Amino acid sequence: MRILKKIKETGRKADRHIKTMLRKVSLFRRLNTSFMLLLITAAIFLTFFSFYKYSDEISKNTDRYISLLVQNVALKIEDTMQEYEAEALRFYDDSQVVRALLENAEPGAALDSEAYEQNRYCIENALYNIGYGRKYIVNIQFVTPEEPYYMVEPGGYRRGGIIRDPEAFYQTDFYRLPQEKNGYPVWFDTADQTEIFYKNEQSVYGLANIVTLGIAVYAPAGREFLGVLLLNIDLNAFAGAMEGYEAYNDGNTFMIGEDGILMWFNPSISAPAFPKDGQLFQEMKEQGKGIREISGDGQKLILAYERIPNTFTFVAHVADLDVLYAGTYQIRNLCILVLLAVVIACTVISYYVTSSISEPVGQLIKVMQMAGDGKWNERYQNSGNDEITILGDRFNEMADKTDQLIEQVYLSEIRRQKVSISWINARLDALLMQINPHFLYNTLDIIRWEAMYEAGGESPVTQMIEKFSQLYRMGMRTGGNTITLK
Template sequence: MTRMFRSIRGRLFLLFLTCMTVILILVSFMYYTRALSIIHSKISDIAEKNISQTAGLFDLLLEGYNSVTKSLNGNYELTRLLQENSSNPSVSVINERWITNIIGAAYYSRKEIVGIHIITNSGKVYSYEKQFAGVIDINYAQTEWYNKLKASSGNMVWLGMYSSSPINTLQQDRVFVFGRQLYDLTDYKSIGIIVIETDPTPISDALSNVSISPGTNVFIMGAEGQVIASNGGQEDKEPVLTNLPRPTNEQAIIVDDKSDQLIVAAKTALADWTIYGLTPKGDFSAEINQTRMYLFMVLLVLIALSTAVASLVSKTIASPLKLLIREMKKVEMGNFKGSVNVNSFDEINSLVSSFNRMVLRMDELIERIKISSVSEKNAQLQALQSQVNPHFLYNTLDMIYWMLDEKGNERLSRVVLSLSQMFRYSSNWEEASQTTLRQELEQIRHYLNIIESRLEDRVQTEIHVDEMWLDVILPKVTIQPIIENAVKYGLEPLGIPCKLQVSAEQHDHELHIQIVDNGMGMEEETLRQVKASLQTNSDFILESTHRSRRGIGLRNVHARIHMMFGGAYGVRIESEKGVGTTVIVVLPIPLQGGTWR
């Protein structure tokens, strides 16, 4: 495993996968945090809206209940009948019947009313209810609800939710109870109390509107902190939280989510009640868990896709490099014939192309070195074969020179001396095939002595080479074959005095040695063939290995310069029929450290 991640493919895979995973985790965390904030904000908005609607429903409901009590308290006939004390039984029966009818009319004014009871200060009780009518708790005067009503001053008293009727002991159904004192509006004197019992379903339905989860606890709390009603019917139990915030007149609705519960509270306008909705934050976990699970699944899918993409990208980048490394190992083993063919990124394609060109160049250089070595060995062999006792020949030429000098034949003695020097120069292989321009020009002067003597001064020679170029390295016998061709094919056929010039000039980082004659020149076709032969080095190489040294010419010179310095250097030729020929030998100019420019 460790070795796998040390490869470029493994590291690219690990790097890409790590970056993608980190980015995905960061994006997922930000998305989850934002989604969580939106969910809480949405739930808070829903809770605030629900409790605001519930408070409005309670205001409407209580206003309706209040109007029923007001209608009874404001009924002049009812208050008169309740105060009338007749000794005639018939009149009493009629009065009770009228009182019952008035109460019955109020009873049927709202369908949720289950019982209306009027208790006068004299102890008479008038009731109108669905069943068990007339069954009254004889100890009602000692009850808390009765005392609250008697202590009131005519305002509505909301007694709250009861598990059974507080007046009719046989009535066991849950009821919502409220009431007020009855007054004679003429002299504003209390004549009794009125108690109304209603079905708690409308209140329970209104409370359920506050719930935003199954665990929501809804309470109606009075001004003194007592529980008026709750969604669970647990009127005698206090809420889970103590010190609950209470809305004010300026802030009718409160939303508090700083604890482990979401608390919403609203104040009713008609009664001094506060409606509370307490929702544990754990109840929100279903939607949060669903969001978390969805996000987790998406994250897993994206990581799987990132893994596949990372594998593909790392393989796409690493495969060409592996091919390149395989070919480099082959080159290291000495195989220069292979090449890498890939279609990848531009940078990798450029690297592979550069490697292919380098291998091809190395193969060409090695082949050139082999051929150059073979050619040099053949030339050395031919030179050695031609050296038939060279010391004997040197001594013989020297003897002929002294014999001619004694006889006063100075011209012929110079020719023999030049021939001897040329023979020594061309047959000396101790320094291989290299020489300096200085030595080459000295050899040229010996050769020109022979030519000028043979042509009887019909060739005038000028050599202009600056002293700074005399130590430039070049192949041995470079300029002499060019001058030989100029004399043989350009100057000698004219039969008239001609001029031959040798000069050297610098062009950028190249040294141009020019051999210029004003001889016959060349036809265009002949010049084209000569230039074409200079560009085909292989023809010379094959030919030079089988021919004798007397065939050395321009191609020979060009090929040796090409092999010694590279393809940018060699021989260039220009000629015009009847005007003359210019041959340029292009050589590199070396730096002071010996490195070629």
């Protein structure tokens, strides 16, 4: 309870402190600042939050689509490879061919015998039949521990290519690795192919733009090693793997081997090339598949890759992030423009809304100050219909009533002063009226005595003057204008 009470007390103190601090700021600045702060903060938050969510969603979708692209292309390439593996199976699944291989491999078999030649023709014609009608099969050979066999058509003409140096061939991975795999297919994509396989004896350059399928063949019964079947396949056999993905022209898709790029699907000059980085391929071999951001030629790139199963060949897609996010950047710029427009609009609205409050209040304060200085004729000019207008009307009513009260007091004071002056005048008149009878009485008395002096005593004239003097004496004794009948 004490803690709760302390929290409430702290809250009240903070409330009072905040209100006190705010009251030290003018109404215009207070309203304008708070209005702008709230609106601009909300606008900035909504703008950048929306942009962040939109960018994040675009980034996730881009990563997902690119990953699906390389995955589907890799699957198509794998399907194509499996087709050629199935073609190879036709060779060593032929019992006649296997029997011919076994007979020619028997110790003491005469190389110049008719049976040997018939077996050789059977083997080489079978090799020719595998490649017949398959334009992407450049060469098929079968290399036994004793000698190589070539593609020979029914007329006896040799087709395909040759291994120029059979003795050196036995020391290469093309011969050893298929045996280590115990009959599982092995695909080779290295540059060594051009130094092993040639079109003919006169060719200066070896076969290029190929991948090689190697399969160790064993006898079905005793599992004795018979030789290695080799198929040299043109890389164009995998060109159809990108069908349906022509719209992905913002980047380039590659078939990557141990020695670099094997094939470039739907090449785009404007899109980035695969980075020349040997360490990158090693990382790809370790990971197998993935998507990551890399740098190349001063650009930020996104790389998605996936290894084709049972090979060290990869499908990789490289795209420029700036190109992929060009639409996002346009949205960002639009958001910034909208934000600026909102800020300007908020500034204008805040100014006018705040001014509509502060200016009338300022005018009301000015009128009040003038009224306080005694200028009660000043009135607040109302021009609205809000609470400030009501305050102005009430002030005007108060000023009118105060003015009326002042006028009433002033007139009352004037009337009072007039009454006072009238009373003083009346007293003065009364005094004058008292002074006049004395003056006349004394004058009459002097006249009487002069008349008595002239007449040598009383006379009718002196008696009339005496009676008239008595009349004035009676007026003086009564103190008024009324004389009794008596």
